[in-house]
Amino acid sequence: MRVTRRFWATLALSGFLAALAAILERPLLLSGSVLIGAWILAAQYSFLAALERTTRTMSVTQSPASSSVRTDSSMAVTLAVTLAEPIPLHLGIEAGLPVATTGDSLNVAVTPEMTSSEQTASVTWPVAGRQQFSAPQLTATDGLFVATFPTGDRPTVTVEPRGPRRIHVGEGGTRLASAAGKHTSEQHGSGIELAEIREYTPGDATRRIDWKATARLGTPHVREHETDTDQRTLLVVDHRSSLATGPPNETKLDYLRNVMLATARNAHDLTDPIGLLGIGDSGTTTYLEPATALDSYTTIRRELLELEPSSIDADHSENAHISRSNAAVMQSPHESPTLRTVRRSASDLDEFETASGSFAQTLRPFYADQQPYRWRIREQPLFNSVRTALASNSEAVWMAVFTDDSNPTELRETVSLARQNGAAVTIFLAPTVLYDSQAAGDRERMRNRYLEFETLRRELAGMDRVRALEVGPRDRLSTILEAGRDGDRQ
Amino acid sequence: MTDRLEPTGADETDETAARGDGELDPAAVEPIESDVRVAVVLSLGALVVVLSLGALVVAFTALAGLRGTIGALATAAVWYAVGTPYAIALGHVVLLTLAPTSIDSHFRALVGIEAAFVLLLLVAVPRTASGNRVRHAAAVLGGIAVLGVTAWTVWLPLAQPIWVAAGAVFVVLACCGYLLHRYELVVVREVAKPDATDLGTDPGEATARTDSQPDTQSEQ
Numbered sequence: 001m002r003v004t005r006r007f008w009a010t011l012a013l014s015g016f017l018a019a020l021a022a023i024l025e026r027p028l029l030l031s032g033s034v035l036i037g038a039w040i041l042a043a044q045y046s047f048l049a050a051l052e053r054t055t056r057t058m059s060v061t062q063s064p065a066s067s068s069v070r071t072d073s074s075m076a077v078t079l080a081v082t083l084a085e086p087i088p089l090h091l092g093i094e095a096g097l098p099v100a101t102t103g104d105s106l107n108v109a110v111t112p113e114m115t116s117s118e119q120t121a122s123v124t125w126p127v128a129g130r131q132q133f134s135a136p137q138l139t140a141t142d143g144l145f146v147a148t149f150p151t152g153d154r155p156t157v158t159v160e161p162r163g164p165r166r167i168h169v170g171e172g173g174t175r176l177a178s179a180a181g182k183h184t185s186e187q188h189g190s191g192i193e194l195a196e197i198r199e200y201t202p203g204d205a206t207r208r209i210d211w212k213a214t215a216r217l218g219t220p221h222v223r224e225h226e227t228d229t230d231q232r233t234l235l236v237v238d239h240r241s242s243l244a245t246g247p248p249n250e251t252k253l254d255y256l257r258n259v260m261l262a263t264a265r266n267a268h269d270l271t272d273p274i275g276l277l278g279i280g281d282s283g284t285t286t287y288l289e290p291a292t293a294l295d296s297y298t299t300i301r302r303e304l305l306e307l308e309p310s311s312i313d314a315d316h317s318e319n320a321h322i323s324r325s326n327a328a329v330m331q332s333p334h335e336s337p338t339l340r341t342v343r344r345s346a347s348d349l350d351e352f353e354t355a356s357g358s359f360a361q362t363l364r365p366f367y368a369d370q371q372p373y374r375w376r377i378r379e380q381p382l383f384n385s386v387r388t389a390l391a392s393n394s395e396a397v398w399m400a401v402f403t404d405d406s407n408p409t410e411l412r413e414t415v416s417l418a419r420q421n422g423a424a425v426t427i428f429l430a431p432t433v434l435y436d437s438q439a440a441g442d443r444e445r446m447r448n449r450y451l452e453f454e455t456l457r458r459e460l461a462g463m464d465r466v467r468a469l470e471v472g473p474r475d476r477l478s479t480i481l482e483a484g485r486d487g488d489r490q
Numbered sequence: 491m492t493d494r495l496e497p498t499g500a501d502e503t504d505e506t507a508a509r510g511d512g513e514l515d516p517a518a519v520e521p522i523e524s525d526v527r528v529a530v531v532l533s534l535g536a537l538v539v540v541l542s543l544g545a546l547v548v549a550f551t552a553l554a555g556l557r558g559t560i561g562a563l564a565t566a567a568v569w570y571a572v573g574t575p576y577a578i579a580l581g582h583v584v585l586l587t588l589a590p591t592s593i594d595s596h597f598r599a600l601v602g603i604e605a606a607f608v609l610l611l612l613v614a615v616p617r618t619a620s621g622n623r624v625r626h627a628a629a630v631l632g633g634i635a636v637l638g639v640t641a642w643t644v645w646l647p648l649a650q651p652i653w654v655a656a657g658a659v660f661v662v663l664a665c666c667g668y669l670l671h672r673y674e675l676v677v678v679r680e681v682a683k684p685d686a687t688d689l690g691t692d693p694g695e696a697t698a699r700t701d702s703q704p705d706t707q708s709e710q
Contacts (some may be wrong), residue, residue: 001671014578018660020586022653028600030641030656032582035607036575037663038633042611044670045629046619052678053621088617112617142618149679302709 002146010144040144047145050088057084060136060152062095064123068158071128075157079106079136080118088112089140096134096154100127128161162249166474167258169428171461172454173481176469185226195224203206222380231398232290233267233274234389234423235260235300237307238382238403240281243436244309245404251373252430253309256402259428260304263400276300277389279308284385290397380410383417390421399423403470404430408456415466427468428458433480434472443483450480542609544570546581549602554588561588574614578607608634637662 016037021029063078079095095106103123110117115421125131135150166271197213200220213221237260267274271292278286287301288296381488382403390397399418411427418425433449453470461468470477543566550562561584569577585603589596611634612627619626640662645655 001674013575014663015660017579017582018656020583022651022656024586025652026586027645027655028585028653030645030652030659031604031638032578032607033656034634034637034641034659035578035604035611037637037659038630039575039611041624041633041637041663041666042629043616043618044667046616046622046626048674049622049625050618051674055678075532088620142616147674147678154626158619205634234652247520446539 002148004141004144004146007040007144010036015041032220035102043144045141047089047147050142051140051147054083054087054089054091054140055138055151057087057089058082058138058151058385060093060138062133062136062153062155064133064155064157064249068160069125070126071159071161072126074103074124076120076121077106077123078118078120079108081108081110081116083110083115086113086115089142092139093152094136094137094139095121096136096150097123098131098133098157100129100131101125102158125157128159130156130158130339132156136469164250164255164258164473167255168474168477169259169471170471171457171469173470173477193480195226197221197223230292231267231270231272232393233263233272234277234290234393234397235264235274235304235390236277236279236382236399236403237286237304238279238287238401239307239309240279240355240381241309241311242404242406242432243430245432247437250423250435250473251309252404252432252435253307255435255473256428256430257304257307259471260400260402260419261301264297264300264304274300275358276303277385278303278307279382281381282310283381284388287385290393345424380413382407383410383414386414387417390418390423397423399425401425401427402430403427405432405453405456411456411460415460415463419463419465424465425467426465427466428471429457429460429468430471434470434476443479443486446480447483450484538613539610542606542613546603546606548579549606550584550588551601552594553585553599553603558588561585567612569614574610577610581607633666636666644702 014033017029017036018033021027021033036405039049059082061078061080061082065076065078077095079098081091081093089112091110093108093110095108097103097106101123104121106119106121106123108117108119128295133154133156135154136152138151139146139148141147144294168175197210198221200209200214200222204222208222210221210223213223219296237256239253244251244261246252246254264274273292274297275290276286276288278285288300288303386399386401401411401414401418405411415425415427431450431453433446433453457468457470458468543562546565547559548567549563550558552558554561560583565577565581568580581603585600589600595666610629611630615623615626637659641655641659644650644658645652
């Protein structure tokens with residue numbers, strides 16, 4: 001409890017009378033001092049009684065508009081005070097906004113005749129995390145005494161960082177029941193998991209005979225076990241400029257990144273060899289051979305987290321730099337093409353186009369026949385990079401392709417190529433319609449574009465040992481599916 | 491009749507105290523009796539207060555005739571303008587000039603004047619006591635009893651000088667004020683304490699946060 005200047009003035013009056021009484025030796029004045037002192041004590045008692053009544057009948061609530069918010073977003077917060085009856089005090093209540101918020105302060109004043117008051121302010125939340133309000137600070141005064149103390153509730157707001165929140169991974173609008181799991185090789189051999197008990201055939205090792213089953217069934221039986229195998233996993237990550245579609249921090253690549261990280265983590269947990277093939281607008285940007293070492297997973301995870309949509313200009317300059325640095329690399333014509341040689345060939349073609357020497361003029365007709373191949377290098381970096389990577393991987397591999405539907409032809413060719421090389425393929429596709437904010441208003445158009453995408457997805461999923469899944473924001477997909485259902489009803 | 495001395499509602503100073511932005515300025519809050527004083531003029535229900543002021547005028551007149559009447563009217567005017575403590579202070583200063591050095595011959599008049607002042611204290615209650623008049627009156631009488639007995643005991647039975655009696659009065663006043671302050675800390679704030687379950691799911695966190703609440707109050 002604090003006191004105001006008026007209190008000190010009143011106390012000074014009492015002191016003045018007491019001093020005058022002492023100086024003039026007139027006890028009559030001391031009685032006046034006693035009366036003023038009694039008035040002060042009674043006023044303090046009545047203030048406390050009113051304050052106690054206030055705290056019993058008052059309800060202070062801090063109500064954020066939502067319990068969760070994205071970083072740097074603004075949200076209305078309402079501070080409301082309700083009294084069961086008018087109270088004879090002036091009240092001021094200051095909201096206990098979390099420290100990590102910005103915006104105007106939020107205060108409510110209640111005068112003696114009021115029974116309720118509320119104020120709303122817009123508060124910005126720049127810091128992610130669980131933010132708890134402090135209790136509102138109540139200040140009550142009667143003009144002589146002031147009391148300040150916390151009262152009321154303390155709500156919590158979860159501030160989520162910007163980025164994908166509700167990710168849908170599934171087929172045709174249906175969520176994938178289990179996005180990850182152990183893989184079966186369907187091969188029998190040495191292992192721990194029991195596959196079956198079958199009858200003994202000549203040639204089986206006697207140590208594999210299951211004597212209990214033999215005794216029970218009357219004829220020799222052997223145990224077969226699941227063969228423990230490693231699934232070589234290659235993450236093919238397309239991060240070309242088309243993957244930048246979408247709101248900031250919620251682009252196709254951002255959504256796909258979450259699935260990539262989950263896939264990499266799953267492979268790591270199963271101790272499967274895992275590799276990474278990153279593809280920009282001008283070709284391969286990252287290539288890590290599948291490996292089981294812990295640091296390879298760490299490297300891949302870091303690469304995935306740092307992955308950004310490439311820009312065509314940056315890739316061109318990077319490519320020019322690579323070409324120059326690899327100019328001295330010589331390759332035998334009998335070797336299979338590698339990323340370096342392919343890039344060097346493209347660079348050579350550029351040089352022959354501009355060179356005016358007799359040697360270049362002689363060779364130009366021969367290179368002219370390579371134009372379709374050259375176009376493919378320039379225009380189909382996904383296909384080309386995958387082909388190069390598969391050429392260097394003789395073993396069977398499970399290929400997880402993360403891309404969008406902006407180039408269906410290249411995607412089909414890439415998947416066909418992978419299938420021809422014996423790879424099992426799972427495609428995680430980001431439908432452009434789920435990220436295109438310009439198309440959000442036209443539900444019918446969105447629905448048609450999604451149907452086009454679904455046709456492509458089903459076509460890809462129809463291939464042998466190929467699975468195609470869509471990845472996108474769940475709420476947006478729900479909107480499209482709802483539009484589809486409405487359209488069907490009409 | 492005193493029950494009809496209800497607050498008249500917000501006056502101009504109330505609106506000043508509650509600024510447009512919702513912040514509270516305690517210094518702008520009018521002294522707690524102002525609306526009651528207005529009520530005295532506007533409401534016939536304030537008859538008791540008028541009677542107490544009338545008793546004051548009569549007692550002063552009985553003491554010093556016309557000069558006493560003028561002094562009492564001045565006291566009543568100060569009560570209306572500034573408040574009860576100032577009226578008491580002025581009234582006693584006026585008494586100093588009106589009453590002779592020896593009070594034996596005017597003992598009854600002086601007792602009547604003091605009784606009128608006490609009556610004024612009892613009936614001109616502050617706004618905070620509007621729903622609690624009996625307790626406020628009891629607090630006034632209790633304060634007078636405690637402080638008065640203290641002054642009387644030190645001055646007469648203990649035969650101490652008046653300045654010692656005055657000092658004793660202030661010591662007792664400070665102790666009583668401190669006791670009421672402790673009452674506020676222990677009882678009133680306990681009612682208003684935020685629910686501990688609202689502090690979070692982690693009991694340790696809840697304790698830490700409760701402990702870290704800064705005590706912004708200064709000791710009276």
